[in-house]
Amino acid sequence: MREGVNMSDTNNGAGRRIAVVTGGGNGIGEAISTSLAEAGHAVAILDYDGEGGKALASRLNAAGLTARFWQLDCTELDAVEGTFAEIREELGDPAYLVNNVGGHARTKATDFLDSDVRTLDHMVALNLKSTVYCSRQVVKAMSEARFGRIVSIASEAALTGGPKCWDYSAVKAGVIGFSRAIAYELAPHGINVNVVAPGATRTAALAAWSEEQKAAVARAIPLGRLGQPGEIAGTVAFLLSEEASFITGQTILANGGRWMV
Numbered sequence: 001m002r003e004g005v006n007m008s009d010t011n012n013g014a015g016r017r018i019a020v021v022t023g024g025g026n027g028i029g030e031a032i033s034t035s036l037a038e039a040g041h042a043v044a045i046l047d048y049d050g051e052g053g054k055a056l057a058s059r060l061n062a063a064g065l066t067a068r069f070w071q072l073d074c075t076e077l078d079a080v081e082g083t084f085a086e087i088r089e090e091l092g093d094p095a096y097l098v099n100n101v102g103g104h105a106r107t108k109a110t111d112f113l114d115s116d117v118r119t120l121d122h123m124v125a126l127n128l129k130s131t132v133y134c135s136r137q138v139v140k141a142m143s144e145a146r147f148g149r150i151v152s153i154a155s156e157a158a159l160t161g162g163p164k165c166w167d168y169s170a171v172k173a174g175v176i177g178f179s180r181a182i183a184y185e186l187a188p189h190g191i192n193v194n195v196v197a198p199g200a201t202r203t204a205a206l207a208a209w210s211e212e213q214k215a216a217v218a219r220a221i222p223l224g225r226l227g228q229p230g231e232i233a234g235t236v237a238f239l240l241s242e243e244a245s246f247i248t249g250q251t252i253l254a255n256g257g258r259w260m261v
């Protein structure tokens with residue numbers, strides 16, 4: 001047991017719940033972890049970046065909020081199982097899971113015409129396996145509690161495609177298909193499953209983009225700018241909230257209107 005807060009009433013009282021955020025230490029995940037902690041939930045931050053995740057948990061705890069950090073590679077099933085067992089023991093059963101781990105191939109991104117298709121394995125693991133593995137850890141207890149919310153972060157690229165995106169678009173479309181399938185299966189168990197598909201959002205993931213590239217992308221967005229991590233976190237918070245209780249199996253684009261459903 002880590003340093004002691006009694007979590008035994010979490011998930012019961014006054015809307016205070018146990019939330020897990022994967023890749024929760026930086027970028028969009030950091031904004032999601034922060035907004036959930038600020039809403040009074042106990043947040044398990046999972047990240048393979050020990051420094052970012054630990055620093056964030058410390059900042060949140062110093063502000064009187066409740067957060068714990070676990071260093072974890074969400075693509076490793078045995079480690080995922082072990083970490084979720086620890087979360088259950090130390091905090092209790094999660095009512096919220098946000099599958100945020102994922103990413104574009106970045107410097108390894110290629111045109112399909114010139115691609116080494118072996119890079120696909122990494123993209124499947126990072127974006128799709130991590131989502132499936134972590135979702136599998138929480139559904140049994142959510143089903144027993146007759147309540148749960150799972151939100152996974154895909155990308156508008158799943159719907160639009162894009163340059164050097166063949167692998168990223170494929171696996172993020174996989175996240176959407178997986179989420180629809182389990183939304184259908186888990187609805188009778190009181191578990192809502194949804195997806196947020198961000199457009200270009202200002203995080204370290206865009207570090208390799210020049211300011212000119214960012215400006216060109218912003219010009220193609222009706223709202224005229226890139227997204228902020230907090231705006232994606234706000235969409236996630238809505239889908240986790242009681243106001244979204246009749247929404248399941250859906251994909252919400254948070255992309256400044258660049259592509260409209």
Ligand SMILES: NC(=O)c1ccc[n+]([C@@H]2O[C@H](COP(=O)([O-])OP(=O)(O)OC[C@H]3O[C@@H](n4cnc5c(N)ncnc54)[C@H](O)[C@@H]3O)[C@@H](O)[C@H]2O)c1
Nearest residue numbers: 023026027028047048049073074102103155200201203205
């Ligand atoms: N930033 C964007 O423009 C954008 C656009 C669309 C979708 N997304 C999606 O949003 C999500 C978050 O993106 P971001 O921009 O915040 O990325 P980021 O790289 O800034 O942050 C990702 C976080 O996940 C962690 N992480 C990466 N692989 C991990 C693993 N295997 N196990 C555990 N932790 C791991 C990293 O350490 C980091 O803390 C991703 O799924 C990404 O595909 C981002």
